[in-house]
Amino acid sequence: MLRLSDGVRAKLEELAHGVEEGLLPAWIFNDPDLFELEKERIFSRSWVYLAHESEIPKPGDYVLRYILNNPYIVVRGEDGQVRAFLDMCRHRGMRVCRAEAGNASHFRCPFHGWTYRNDGALVGVPAEREAFAGDLRKEEWGLVPLPRLEAFDGLLFGNLDPGAPSLEEWLGEIRWYLELITKRSPAGLEVLGPPQRWVVPTDWKLALETFISDSYHTLMTHRSLIELGIAPKDAKYAMYGEQIHVPGKGHGAMVVGAPPGAQLPPFWGYPEEMMERARASYPTKEQWEVAKETRILLITLFPNFSIHNPIRRPDHKYPRPVPMLTFRVWHPLGPGRIEIFSWGLVEKDAPEWFKEKARHSYLRFFGSSGTFEQDDTEIWSHVAQNAASTQGGRVRLYYRMGLHLAPDPNWPGPGVAYGLNFTDANLRNFHRRYLEMLLA
Amino acid sequence: MDPTREILEVLYKEAELLDEGRYREWLDLLDEEVVYRVPVRQTRERPPEGGLSGVAEGMHHLDEDRTSLEMRVARLETGFAWAEDPPSRLRHFVTNVRVGEVVRTERGEEVAVRSNLLLFRSRWDRPDYTLLSAERRDVWRRREGGWRLAQRIVILDSATLPTHNLSFFL
Numbered sequence: 008m009l010r011l012s013d014g015v016r017a018k019l020e021e022l023a024h025g026v027e028e029g030l031l032p033a034w035i036f037n038d039p040d041l042f043e044l045e046k047e048r049i050f051s052r053s054w055v056y057l058a059h060e061s062e063i064p065k066p067g068d069y070v071l072r073y074i075l076n077n078p079y080i081v082v083r084g085e086d087g088q089v090r091a092f093l094d095m096c097r098h099r100g101m102r103v104c105r106a107e108a109g110n111a112s113h114f115r116c117p118f119h120g121w122t123y124r125n126d127g128a129l130v131g132v133p134a135e136r137e138a139f140a141g142d143l144r145k146e147e148w149g150l151v152p153l154p155r156l157e158a159f160d161g162l163l164f165g166n167l168d169p170g171a172p173s174l175e176e177w178l179g180e181i182r183w184y185l186e187l188i189t190k191r192s193p194a195g196l197e198v199l200g201p202p203q204r205w206v207v208p209t210d211w212k213l214a215l216e217t218f219i220s221d222s223y224h225t226l227m228t229h230r231s232l233i234e235l236g237i238a239p240k241d242a243k244y245a246m247y248g249e250q251i252h253v254p255g256k257g258h259g260a261m262v263v264g265a266p267p268g269a270q271l272p273p274f275w276g277y278p279e280e281m282m283e284r285a286r287a288s289y290p291t292k293e294q295w296e297v298a299k300e301t302r303i304l305l306i307t308l309f310p311n312f313s314i315h316n317p318i319r320r321p322d323h324k325y326p327r328p329v330p331m332l333t334f335r336v337w338h339p340l341g342p343g344r345i346e347i348f349s350w351g352l353v354e355k356d357a358p359e360w361f362k363e364k365a366r367h368s369y370l371r372f373f374g375s376s377g378t379f380e381q382d383d384t385e386i387w388s389h390v391a392q393n394a395a396s397t398q399g400g401r402v403r404l405y406y407r408m409g410l411h412l413a414p415d416p417n418w419p420g421p422g423v424a425y426g427l428n429f430t431d432a433n434l435r436n437f438h439r440r441y442l443e444m445l446l447a
Numbered sequence: 448m449d450p451t452r453e454i455l456e457v458l459y460k461e462a463e464l465l466d467e468g469r470y471r472e473w474l475d476l477l478d479e480e481v482v483y484r485v486p487v488r489q490t491r492e493r494p495p496e497g498g499l500s501g502v503a504e505g506m507h508h509l510d511e512d513r514t515s516l517e518m519r520v521a522r523l524e525t526g527f528a529w530a531e532d533p534p535s536r537l538r539h540f541v542t543n544v545r546v547g548e549v550v551r552t553e554r555g556e557e558v559a560v561r562s563n564l565l566l567f568r569s570r571w572d573r574p575d576y577t578l579l580s581a582e583r584r585d586v587w588r589r590r591e592g593g594w595r596l597a598q599r600i601v602i603l604d605s606a607t608l609p610t611h612n613l614s615f616f617l
Binding site (some may be wrong): 105106107108109199200201202203204205206207208209228230231232234235237321322323324325346351366367370371374375376378380381382384385386388 | 489491501505512515522525
């Protein structure tokens, strides 16, 4: 365990007060001490998103992914099973896989040639008899497996803590909302291609806030797209709908419907055939009833994985909605510095024309060049700069929006729901969980 | 005039428009059916047949047509495009221009042009900057009044991008 200095202890106390009052100190968005604690107490014990199964459909397919600064090879073995191994040779610690993706039956270390099968077993050591005189028990020197690897409907998560609760328990009631995405069709989802990766000088929590709770920023951050008619003119449109959080877990979702009087098609505007498939495929009638009325859905899993699925058009002139779906990891690189991994996805059995247009709906609005997201990253960068300044870091930020609201008793889904999205309720829940893990 | 000379002039003119934020005028250089793509690049094993490695199929940073490029330009004109307002300071360094043979197609005269690009970007009042290096594989098409960009594939020399967004054109 990291020894806490008096200074760090004082910071945690300040943070605890802030969480209680809904007034968080700005330094949490760019602080080296806090980042060290997050490494140990958040990211070394949480379920972190790695990959979607459709990225590695065939035996031998692999992708390289990270938990903190640890590279993991996520690979499908010849037996079809997905495994994950630390990308580090057991001999002298060299990377055995330096590509981001590919297909391999074996990984051969370029340093001394130790060779591992894609199920992790060490199967070849050059000059084994001559050099090691029969002392080397190869079965004990396989690649180090990721302590925990579990999947939810094709979403692969890893955990560095062997004693962590199961992924199912970790997710809890947020599964109901995840299924709105993953169980739209029995065929499931597929990635549209590899992730875009880029670096942003900001804090992972700040990026996450936008996707777990902040529909409020749309009216100003994304004002340019309101002007272009891409986002509705009604400044309060993102307010209509439910904000839901899972107490004790930190997860949250936003289910945005249509503003009163808006002429929007049901079910995100997905084609009729996809809607009918979903009606039959969703596990419960309640999920279908909610999905039918949904136009924008955001889900964020504690700590750093977000999903965004809005109704959209591929451009401002295209006559019909083609919704987009993106998964993203806010990968922490250091204090005030993240790498975004952003994937576009689509239902495997969606019509081909739809897949192509959904890709455009994603690329033109989200991701590295997205006309929404490019303004988000600009703004997140400046907040993180201020957070590291001597005066700005001390400023307490206002997290009390929606404190007056009472939970919605009529909401059919699990979790604590509020019937209005202009609230910081999900943030207060996230930061309570965050603090609890920092202190534990 | 010699087509190589004409193409050099249009590439330099284009760089000038992009560096000066004259995006409406830049749109005039684009063919109606322009295809503009920046594929994702990954670190992959060396392809046995040689050539560029890791140019992803099916995923891009940008995959644009005339309408979507117009949308991006119109966005910059709204006064609310925070990513570029205040604007980045950009400099497009265009080098190693290789002009192919002018060929006659059913759409008119076309020429394939490859060029290397080093893009300098600085923002805010800070002294740091980002550089993006790339090769551009273009097709230019002759229209009344001059050459128009019909296709551009930008092959980035980065896997993970060293910049917080792609809020400009390459």
